[in-house]
Amino acid sequence: MPIFARPVSPAQAASSAVAMSRRLAVAAIGLLAMTSLIRPAAAEEMRIGYQKSSTLTAILKTNGALEKALAPLGITVSWHEFTSGLPLLEAINVGSIDFGADVADTVPIFAQAAGAKLAYVAEEAASPSAQAILVPKESAIRSPADLKGKKVAVTKGAGSHFLLLAVLAKAGLSFKDITPAYLTPADGRAAFVSGNVDAWVAWDPFLSSAQRQSGARILTDGSGGLASYKRYYLASAAFAEKRADALNAIFARLVETGTWVKANPNEAAALLAGLWGIDAATVEEANSHRSYKVGVVSAAGLSEQQRIADTFTAEGLLPRKVDTGDVKIWAPKGS
Secondary structure (H helix, E strand, O other): OOOOOOOOOOHHHHHHHHHHHHHHHHHHHHHHHHHHHHHOOOOOEEEEEEEEOOHHHHHHHOOHHHHHHHHHEEEOEEEEOOHHHHHHHHHHHHOOOOOEEEOOOOOOHHHHHHOOEEEEEEEEEHHHEEEEEEEEOOOOOOHHHOOOOOOOEOOOOOOOOHHHHHHHHHOOOOHHHOOEEOOOOHHHHHHHHHHOOOEEEOOOOOOHHHHHOOEEEEEEEEEOOOOOOOOOEEEEHHHHHHHHHHHHHHHHHHHHHHHHHHOOOOHHHHHHHEEEEOHHHHHHHHHHHHHOOEEOOOHHHHHHHHHHHHHHHHHHOOOOHHHHHHHHOOOOOOO
């Protein structure tokens, strides 16, 4: 005989429905709790400022090595291009970016004079031949002393400006003995090629490009202790304090990339030629002038920074006297 279910009263049915609802609610809460435990925390974004000519950073941005290194730390990367070093460090100071790569030696001094709270993270060893004073191939200018009374194109406040001041001082001249034409690298090149200036103080890759295309002659470069031309990588002091793990990862990638560029000049030049829109032969020549040896920053290693600051202060280029030792220096783990 068929077995029939026992009849259930309306009260019993309502009680059962309430009990089931409670069980489902408890299960849902448990599931949500479990999901929250296994869901990865939101990644922190690291904002990196760079210039198009920042060699090592340009390579890292292209090959994605930095993103891979920072991913295990829960950090993503956003890239922000700047036309020059000063606005890049300005952005670090106001908190728009966290890390800047790379700027010439004079740039942090201007930032420091403006009260920026920066931390030196790494430096590229001296590359004195990566900037020089150029004259036309047939120019009668044969020594720095011959610059007296001449019109010289220079980028105001750049490392090339310091080189020019150092060269003039060694020759017994002052800045008043020349007629400066303050121009950007692109405008300086145009003025030089057209003969509107007698000399041009340039840095690579503009330097090598002008030599190869116009046969320009180097009057003198920064060798002999005139101007070391170091380049620096910096972060905001707050970020350096908070994310030493991220800076350790970046430092390691910079060291590796610099070593790779010097060990693989043809391959590096081909890669950068596409990024910069310059022929590979010119890029390879320019890279041969740079050390690309990334290392730890030390107080002793910043000694030339004070010489630059004092020189620029004497020329009225800085609003106040700067103590370049009054900065934060970050050091990688194990250094």
